[in-house]
Amino acid sequence: MTTIDPASLDLKVGFEIHQQLATKSKLFCNCSCEEAQKYDHSFVRKLRPTQSELGAYDPAAMFEFSKMRTVEYHAALGSSCLVEADEEPPHDVSREALEIALIFSLALHSKVMDEVHVMRKLVIDGSNTTGFQRTMLVASGGYLDVAGKRVSVQSICLEEDAAKLIGDDKGVRKFGLDRLGVPLVEIALEPVTGKPDEIMQVALTLGRLLRASKRVARGLGSIRQDVNVSVQNGAVVEVKGVQQLDQLVKVIEHEMQRQHGLIVIAEKLKERKVDVSKVGDRIEDVTDILGKAQSKIVKKILDGGGLFRAIRVPEFAGMIGYEPYQDIRIGKELGKLVRFYDLDGVFHSDELPNYGITEQEVAAVRSRLQAGSSDAFVIVGGPKDKVGFASDAIIRRLQAAVDGVPAETRAATPDGKTVFLRPRPGAARMYPETDIPTIPITDSMLKALEEKVPRSWDEIVDGLAKKYSLNKKLASQIFDSDYLGVFEEIAGTTKVQPTFVASKLTEDITSLQRQGLDPSVLTDDIIKDVFARLDAGAIAKESVNIIFEKLMKKEVKNIDEAIKIAGVASISDDELSRGLDRIISDNMAVVKEKGMNAQSALMGRAMAEYRGKADGQKINAMVRDKLQKLVK
Template sequence: MTEFDYDELGLVAGLEIHQQLDTATKLFCSCPTELREPEESARSFTRYLHPTRSELGEIDEAALEESKVEREFEYLAYDSTCLVEEDDEPPHRLDEEALATTLEIAQLLDMDPVDRAHVMRKVVIDGSNTSGFQRSSLIAQDGEIETSEGAVGIEDVMLEEESAQRVEEREEGVLYSLDRLGIPLVEIGTKPDISSPEQAREAAERIGMLLRSTGKVKRGLGTIRQDVNVSIAEGARVEMKGVQSLDDIDDLVRGEVRRQVELLDIADELGERDASVGETRDVTDVFADTESGVIRGALDADGVVYAVPLYGFDGLVGRELQDDRRLGTEFSDHAKRHGAGGIFHTDELPAYGVTESEVDALREAVGAGDEDAVAIVADDRETAPSAIEAVAERAETALDGVPEETRGANDDGTSKYLRPLPGAARMYPETDVPPVDPDASEVETPELLTEKVERYQSDFGLDAGLAEQVAFGRRWPLFEESVESGVDATLAAQTLESTVTELRRDDVSVENLADDHFRGVLGLVADGDLAQEGVPELLTALAENPERDPADLAEDLGLGSAAEDEVREAVVEVVERNSEQVEEQGMGAFSALMGECMGALRGKADGDLVSEVLREEIQARA
């Protein structure tokens, strides 16, 4: 990817980090915050959502565009689903545990809590909330974090409710699950102080570390999301939503800078050509006898073909803005938002079964010459006209350069159009929830994970790599508890991190292992009832039988720690069975026989003891 001079381009970027909190109950009701499988749902219901006006009588532009596409939203409800989640009962008071955790986060970000926190409604009619809005409250303001490229200001920290989980996209709408709706979520917004892709990633990593330092945030895929706001001097602010991985942030910033540079170049070229966008029109007759599969399918279903002439756009609709994404792809994104499958345009035709003679007839039908382009949509009689109008509107903005908009992050570092940027009209007060007065006086600032790494090295003697694994892992509270109860620190760390990782790679269902399983296994080792070498086998068995007690299962598997005489008996048997090799090689036979001895003892003996006895027996015969 081309690397730009970001200072010269005037790159300005900011982050919005959304992190789920690991609370017992949801933000405005007493339902649990655990995710469920869709198959566990007990029932479902449907809703249609429409935008509402703000207190000033305004309708948010993003909500208005969303409402242009009539969609049905179905929600999966569970045995734990309550009337608040269904929007059939007013929300309860703001959850105190979530508020306390948010204040901890604010302290780590060096922020000032507000005197009084009011809950607001934020209009959202994409179906992700049954009420048609998301509840959100400003908790703290004006903080700062440090990066290697300078300080990045923190604008605010919001406490809000998580959206419903999208299960399936359907032709008529979207299927959502209510298990995630209402989980407490903090939104951390930085100031636009970020000036390079690398700084954007570093800032996100720093904030993520601070969040995990509380020990009170959820972990795993989907529990944290990053939105990235990017603009360059001659471009416009673009918000990219739903960045799942920190590894993608710098690539997304680079990709967006490239897209804006290309759009500005296209706008300059269109200006020199005196380009314009014509009126949309029905061109179904041009394709009456077409053999193009897509167009033929639409016409056979009593559909139509609509076109828009793009005067002066020839060669520019197919110009690449990002890898495998062109200006025509941008047009197609807008058409898809109105229900179309996509578009065709003359920069890529003839192709897809459309012949050269059909392209000539199309140009003639809309009055387009060789320097012009034409875009078409083939679909049903309602979708095609609205989709081609959306293409025409996007083409108009191409004349000016970069439009302000909200885009969705793709896994390959590119992005796609979602909707216009929301405005102030989407926020208005929530009258059903009383305000609260945040009090940070009794909130303790947690130890940073980076500080924890240093402490694990100095206090417990862990090497740097293992200390970092444990501190940044999700089981550090269990590690500290185990060490405090007398378990060897290195054993506890290796079991909770290295061993679990190795078992996962061997396709062991480690997600079935709970804290009590680890407590039981580590306790057996500490009491001398299980050799360290037997830990992987016992954890594997517990993952397959999570309902079993570790001690009982170890006994059934014969994994009890072997006494020295039992170890010596097993070692002697191995040495005598390989007496010729011992006589010929002496201690050179040690490595091969050590593995055989450990296999014979099946993890019941400590490796150091087996090694000591084996050396004695070999030396006695050499």
């Protein structure tokens, strides 16, 4: 990625942190917040937008509705009920969840509302059965101190989490209802400036404050950052679903480059004095022209009964495929845009002839559109009902190109890039909830909660280091990890050294995760079981990482299988001693030649045979003792 100075672009980044709370029940019912192991029933819905009290439709809701998708919900008893299915009114707001939100408000020096009013926020992407998300403003204002700087807080809200996407087939989205209704606190911060890694410290500091309360959920997906990015005082782009801090830096860097690239493109279009009102002034059906094309995508669409439309884009020749930075181009933006209509077939003149579309076919399209040499065109293909919506979206996006960066909502990808998700929501998105009464917040309530405001991160880390004899780095790593609770339980119930436990739960699991392995399979119960076996002498220290790796690779279903397949069942001292005698006997020539210096070579052979079956320090000590007796 080309290096860009954030200061020269006036980079501004605002955060909305969404953190699941560790409560006994969901926000509006008594169902468990635990993830369902399997679903036992399902139902189907189609969601439609409704007008706000101002009589307007929200643009983001209309965009989702235009996809005309069916939504299939999967549920399990215990983790969802009639409230999640929208067959029963919501119950009273969870007092436990409200209490936690108020504690965070006090910790951030925010102004708590005198009354909490539940609102409905329109969401019809299928993630809420009701077509809206319930949210409530708990506090506003306040601040967070980060590395000597004070970051202002905009708002603190308590809301319900959305359903979990479990499948997205063509035309049908599938959601699990076990996550719907889980209490979530949303903390919005004022935009900050600086380098991406400096900005990351803001998210890290806020996350640490939340975890310090020990009242939040942990694990992948339990905390998500929505990142609002803008450059050169341009439009704000909201990026949703950033889950990892290292991903956060990449997302900011990518958006900074993407937005600057779009500004460069806009400047070039302005130099051409492009009249965007003429974009799409001519749209023609070109299905007959592409009928004999050798493109696999074209054939697939035609075989499915689809059609192709071509859109003339005056004075855009060379600009749809132009890349101010690698992979930053309008053509790519259009390709990602049409995918949200479940379409794959979009081509533009800057990349043709290509993809099985010949020069003659390109010339025929250009002729039908009466497009000149300075004009571009875009071809979009698919079912007739979807091509119309997609064509309108393409025209709007091309018209917006002259303005630079469109205000939109994008989704973060695992590699730190972003893709179009939907237009930014408007003021028509929010309206009052009619089924839940307002909740008064009294001074006595707040005074009682002041004692529960969490200590600072430094105080907690120093306490961990002192209590468990950890160095500061390891104490901070275990605190920042998802395993603090299980670490403290293991350290308190076994004789395994806390430093060993902490290093395995942070450094080793992180290393395996960086290899692409899935840490979510290591539940607290599995981790406790592994260390209990170590404490009982059933496995050796070296086997812990091997067992974790087998489980994370999903090569085995349980610990017993991992031990069996990896061959890491602990052996007795007598068996180990006999094996070491054999190894030394087989390598007597090395012993006679090097004496005590042969220990390293013998250890290598011994560890190759007994790694995971016996403690490495024990093997080393026994080899040394046996050598000393021989050398004498």
